[in-house]
Amino acid sequence: MSTWAEEYRPKSLREVVGNPSAIAELEKWALSWEKGVPDKRAVILVGPPGTGKTSAALALAKDMGWTVVEMNASDKRNADAVRSVALRGAITQTFSDTGEFLSTATGGRKLVILDEADNLFGREDSGGVAAIVDTIRRTGQPIVLIANDFYALSRRSSSLRSLCRTIKFKPIHPSSAKAVLREVAKAEGITVPDEVFEYIGDHCDGDLRAAINDLELVSRGETSIVTAAVDAIGARDRESSVYAALEEIFRSGDARRAKESVRNLDESPEDMILWIDENVPLDYRRPDDLERAFRALGRADEYLARTRRRQQYGLWAYASDLMTMGVSAARQGRYAGGQFMFPQWLLKQSRSRGRRQVRNALASKLGRHLHMSRRTVLTDFLPTFRALYASDGDFKFAVTLDLDLDEKEVAFLLDEKEDSHAVRHLLERVGQVRGKEPAPARGRLEAVDEDSDDA
Ligand SMILES: Nc1ncnc2c1ncn2[C@@H]1O[C@H](COP(=O)(O)OP(=O)(O)O)[C@@H](O)[C@H]1O
Ligand SMILES: [Mg+2]
Incomplete structure (x- = not known):
């Protein structure tokens, strides 16, 4: 099954979100091929991952009705193969990579896409750069190089820089990312709380692929995303x-x-x-x-x-x-x-989720009471507190009453089941006391503190 990021890849340049001037420049370059082989036969799309570089190259070919010869250079073992295909494909003009006959005369152009080109030519191997430079000089077909790291590619050769038009892609703006996420969710027919879009959009660092992947992860297998998923993302x-x-x-x-x-x-x-x-x-x-x-x-x-x-x-x-x-x-x-x-x-798993939630909620409660951050409570305080709670009957009673702990919280602190005798017994006793007296004017936990100070 393909991922959502793949499924929702833009099919046309118009669907590529963000980077409008880069897209316009790319389109202009493509149109320049209609009048014959232009001055710049290749472009380099540079920018961080997940900003639509590969998508834009593929969409461009589709919009122009060009065949694609796509090569991904990330597998270094294939470097030689990629290089030879790039040369053959770009120069001979007659066959597509699937062996289909293509006549340039009938308008059929081939777009050679060398994806992750910085991987291919970023190493000691300078012959690779020479080969690609040579290919660009001689090609009768448009070539798109794609790179995350322009420096890795261009430091090898100043001719590469001068032969190609460099087009920069910037990180996708959070508001655009959120809009894309909303569309994906709508297309998938899933209900997603707004916080999820907000959180993912704000934290994806402009990487749309990562954002869509996150959305897919939290919603996998569910048609309506529950709060638990929001919690999980909140912890991203x-x-x-x-x-x-x-x-x-x-x-x-x-x-x-x-x-x-x-x-x-x-x-x-x-x-x-x-x-x-x-x-x-x-x-x-x-x-x-x-x-x-x-x-x-x-x-x-x-x-x-x-x-x-x-x-x-x-x-x-x-x-x-x-x-x-x-x-x-x-x-x-x-x-x-x-x-x-x-x-x-x-x-x-409801048990571990439940435990986490109970633990976190309890830590927040204690933190408010003790003027500590939840994190400090979790890491420094809760273990001792739990030990004390389990071993000291008076403390246990006072705390349960004062913080109004429920059976989940008591069960967590005692490491018992919610319906265990220990939990039920304690809550019953607390309930009896609570039934007798009006709500105390001040915290009982503070009273315990003071008592121990006096002692
Ligand atoms: N600008 C964008 N507009 C729409 N979708 C995008 C865009 N950028 C990335 N995506 C989504 O992320 C996936 C990966 O994008 P891709 O074009 O491969 O990014 P890059 O090549 O820059 O790493 C796409 O399949 C698409 O779902
Ligand atoms: Mg890519």
Whole structure:
């Protein structure tokens, strides 16, 4: 199944969003071919990813009724093949890449698209640049070079610069990105809260492909996106740093770097293990690598369970080491990794989603009460608070009453099920007291603080 980004690729230049002057320049250059071979036989489209460079080249060919000879140079092993096709295709004029006969006399032109050209010619290999320069000089057919990094391409050759018209693509403006996202959602018939468009549009860095991919991720398999998805996206800044950490763990080959990578993450080991667990099979290809990785994760999980049971948060460090260094060391094969996944089941699995939500809501509540940021509560305060809550009956009672905790929150703090005896019993007692007295004028939690100060 193709991705939405592919499905909604603009079919005509008119559908390419943003960069109006670049598009106009491209079109003008194409029209100049109608009067014969123009002065500039090639253009270089330069700009950051996801701004529509490839789309514009393809759309141009479609608008002009030109055949496309498209070559992607990102696979370096194909560099030689690409070069020879570029030369043959561009010069002989008679066959398309599928072997179809094309007569220039009948108006059939071929647009040679050399995508990701900076990959092909950005290396030591200067012969490649010479070949392309030569091709451009001799071609009877229009050529589009596409590059993210103009410097990698042009420093090789000043003739390349002078032979081509350079057309710059800029990042797509957030408001345009949001408009595209809305259209995609409409075409897909999905209902998306406005915050989702807003958030993705504001955070995609002008990369429309990334924006559309994000929209597809959060809405996959659902016709109506629920709040949980908004929460998940809301955490995307964090998520992207998680991806960076995963990369260190899986690919650096360096256990120390793997360990360091999670140090500054605002992720508890309990969440981090979900991320690693979800992504390890996407990245590790050798069965023995996978087996070692899962064994390390298994042990990390045991430490986490012990941490929860005994409220010994010092054990978190071991769990964390096992899941980072252990998983890093597990990989012995050398191979390209896969693409990391947003853990869908963080969204779908109601238990972990519930836990996260309850934990975060509780942290906010405590933060308001204690004048601490939610983050500080999560990282520094909650573990101790939870231990105290579980072990001290009076404190537990006072806090539950004062913060008006519900069964979800109590269950989270006690690590019990919502309908367990411990949770029900506590809430019943609190309910009895609450029933008897009017709402207190001041916080009971503060009263507890004062009591302990007095003591
Ligand atoms: N300017 C744009 N207008 C409309 N869609 C775009 C635009 N830029 C990117 N996209 C979307 O992102 C996908 C990838 O764009 P692409 O043209 O390959 O970007 P680039 O070549 O600049 O990396 C397209 O298939 C399309 O869905
Ligand atoms: Mg591209």
